[in-house]
Amino acid sequence: MADPIPAISVKRLCKEFDGHEVLRDIDLDIPAGTTTCILGPSGSGKSTFLRCLNWLEIPSSGAVFLDGRRVGGETNAAGKVTVNRRELAETRAKIGMVFQHFALWRHLTVLQNVTEAPIQVLKRPRQDVETQAMAILEQVGLADKAHVYPHALSGGQKQRVAISRALAMKPKVILFDEPTSALDPEMVGEVLAVMRSLAKGGMTQVIVTHEMAFARDVSDTVVFMDGGQIREVAPAKEFFAAPKTERARRFLS
């Protein structure tokens, strides 16, 4: 039997900013239903890589596939990008994203934050979406905050709303860029708990994080990046027990 199509497949992805190469020749397959943690020192290109997956950052060359379908458009040799905006938006709607600083829409209540994209982008009926959104908020323990504005929430609560907002789109995969780095230490746990339960539930997650214990215990795969390249891809247990590369060993110690 042939391997199933990976949820995300990255082929020879490169990204440069003004001639400065930030990602070099990245190849990676992320199987559906798995949780992948991306580790690496600061400046190694983790955020840039994550943002290339939904084309928030336009790759200089290479390609990203979601369920076998190409994300974004074509970049030719001269660096000229052709992109079908409507298609890109449709693809993005299938990729959830959770930002380091939450990025909640500040003019909308918690419930509106969660229902906004399904109603506006997926054109689903408001009634349905609201019912589903309340169920999600219940699940992350924030049903009582549904009608509050984001500024009145703690960091941990904001990030749980941000995750709910992503979940409401019923995405194929959710990207997290350091979802707990902006949180006070006592709030990290509540957010990681949500991600842990998503992992158990079979959600495909790609998580840039510095939470080593979480990466070791929850993720299926660890991707170690350094200097804009992937240096090591390994099952989480293996990576932490015995990293194969010298850089990873130094990073872990």
Added chain:
Amino acid sequence: MNGVSILWESRELFLQGALDTLTLVLGCLVLSLPLSILGAVLMNESGPSLKRALRELFDFLRCVPFLLLAYVIYYGLPELGVRLPPWWAGLVSLTLYNAAYLVEIFRAAFNGIDRDNIEAAQAFGFSRLQTYRRVILPQAVITAAPLIGNQTITAMRDSAFLMIITVQELTFTANFVSANHFSPFAPFAMAVGLYWLMSVSIEWVVGRMGIIRRSRYG
């Protein structure tokens, strides 16, 4: 006849004058808000040459004294074959002038919006138009409300100049009453009081919006 009785006798004229001024200002707001939003969006989205042309246009409008703009529109348009009654010529001048300032206010408000709020919209598959409609504009209007309020008060003050092109508004009324009764002080003091009252009302509305905004945004 003393000042008080002059005012009492002309009370309906003054009420009408104040209403006319309010109508002018409201009409100006209703027209210049969408116009300036469109201008600000165009400036944000257009290529360098159109952007430059728009900037020149708005800068030009802003540096013309309002009275002269009103003159040019009132006396100049007929030369081009467009004859507008004074009231409409006044409204057009007021709208153009006000919009040129509002464009700057909206542009600043657009720039002040958290990048990540816009990026989140993109990441969730919003089109450019949806991003404006659902994220950028609502936030811009909320943050710009106090400045829009101030600008509205300025537009109201500018509207007094329209008397010169015979638009019947509050200053026109005061002038009319004072000429009829050979008594300048009371009618003009009355007009000043009414302008003050209307400004205070606009400020009150803006203040209420500020309270709502703070309760939501912190």
